[in-house]
Amino acid sequence: MNRIRLVHTTVFRLALRYTGFVCLLTVVCFAIIYWVTISQLETQIDAGLRAESTALTRLYALKGISGLHETIAALSSTKGLAASDTGDAGPRQYLLTDARFRPLGGSLLAWPADIAARDQVWVTLRLRAPPGQTGLDLEHHHFEMRAVALTLPGGYHLLVGQSLDELIELRNTILALTVAAVVLVLIVGILGGALVGHGVLRRLRNVTRTADTIMGGDLSQRIPEEHGRDEFDELAFKLNAMLERIEQLMTATREVTENVAHDLRSPLTRLRGRAEMALMKDDDPARQREALHKAIEETDHIVATLNAILSIAQIESGARRDWGEVDLASVCRDAAELYGPLAEEKSLKFSTDLGKVPAISGNRQLLAQAIGNLLDNAIKYTPAGGGVTLSLATNTTLPVITITDTGPGIPPELRAKALERFVRLDASRSQPGNGLGLSLVNAVAEHHGATLRLDDNRPGLRVSMEFTPAGD
């Protein structure tokens, strides 16, 4: 048995796909937040640095190199000069060098080699040394710094920098939050998917379990229906209806096989007997011929029975062959016209009363055969002088065909049995026929969604077939 595993369910896979999509969306959202925040912060840092460097340049212009040197020495241990203006509180780094980049003062120990001497250069430096130390070695410092380098009048170089620690911290926080959000989405998505998938799986297992039992040979199994109105209940309902139909067909097929075996055995036995008799009477050619004739008759009887069984089986299989709109009145008229003379021949009073009824959809041949069979039966079982009627009328809106006779009728307790196959109520089998007439009529009626009823005609039998109008 192949059991469906949770991770293979469609719902679970759908949940996974959806989770992936939500993850992607989360990442995109955080990327936007990241980009906006970082660029804003960078602008802020640059603005601070610009203000600071401008202030220092102005100071140099006012107090000369010694004044600037002093201020830088003081600043290297405190906050920036323009810190109060920009509102940022990051520790600033300074370096003042002469024209040949020899440090004169500040918190940095050497001029970064990759900065050329130009009017104003903006750079982001990666320094290697733990911050907090007063003298910062470019070789050992280990933090990132945004810096602006300027050349002052007189050839002096000034570098004002700001550690990006805060920025990096913020960046790391956003990254961590992104990862956390993605992990959360994944967990919720997978768990949710598993939960929903499990529910779906449980209900599908009801179906597969039933299918397994049925494959094991028990056609009576049905899928449990949970009295809801969702698609699974709908599916279960439809599948059960289908199983019901299949079981009916299987039963019908089995019955046909049993009936063939049962009802053909006796005529075949008679046929064999007659053939043997023909061989025994080898001295009398006339009687031999007689026996052979009887054998042929018996064969015809067997073929007729077989054909009847097969047509009933075919009708009961439900396939709608030659389906079309049928005018019941014309079918009845034709049948009456065919069987009427037979009734008269038997001195029966035969009358028809065919009203106008709505057309039905059906198979004309089968309906004609059914009505023919009913008339044939009525005529067969009614003694001379009796009466047979055929009428077509509407019962409220439904067309009803009624055939009555004044024969012996069928006792109430035997009426249901009379519709079964091979049931012949005259035990003596004095009348010709194979006992399939009424069951064929019943099969035709059911095939057309009509109800066949047997009632007491006081005296006699009243058979009625009530149809549903075309289009239903």
Next chain:
Amino acid sequence: MDADLPYAVCMRLLVIEDDLETAAYLVKGLQESGYVAEHAATGPDGLKRAQASSYDALIVDRMLPGLDGLSLVRKLRAEGNGTPVLFLTALADVDDRVTGLQNGGDDYLAKPFAFAELLARIEAIVRRRSAPAGEMRLRVADLEMDRLTRNVTRAGQAVDLQAREFRLLEYLMLHAGQTLTRAMLLEQVWGYHFDPQTNVIDVHMSRLRSKIDKHSAQPLIHTVRGTGYCLRAPTP
């Protein structure tokens, strides 16, 4: 039988049937009835023979090795070959009959069948072409029918017929001299393709007979024992 088949002496039939025993029985029976019967055991062989020479009718089994009966007849019809075809089949439902006729078959007979039924049907399809279906005035001995005015006279005396009786007589007259089985009458005159259980046809025939033959010394409608009926002029 020979008396019923004045043209049969030169009629050539081809039986395409894979069951050799059935084929042997058919060929023997047909020969005894005055036909020249040949046999082909497979679809392709049957097609080759039917194409190579002209037969008066083909008796084709539906299920054949190599090429099934339906395709065989479809091929012949596509080539413009109009030889009458009688299908034989072990599948006896109405649908098969319809597909058989739609695919170019002229008639259809379910196995097992009475040999007389087969003969009657072959006779009908072979000779159908010799009786002009469009002929408006039919005449058998002193029985006359005007299909336009629907007047029927026997020896000059008007015969009053009901609509169905008229159609029954018309069919008998169109196939005068041929044996028509009860099943054929039921199919052709009533359009019913099922076994009516009782021989209702006999009742209708006896009514028709009473109207046609009652006042005549020479009956035209004859019962063919165990098979059906035949309308024919008395042999002089």
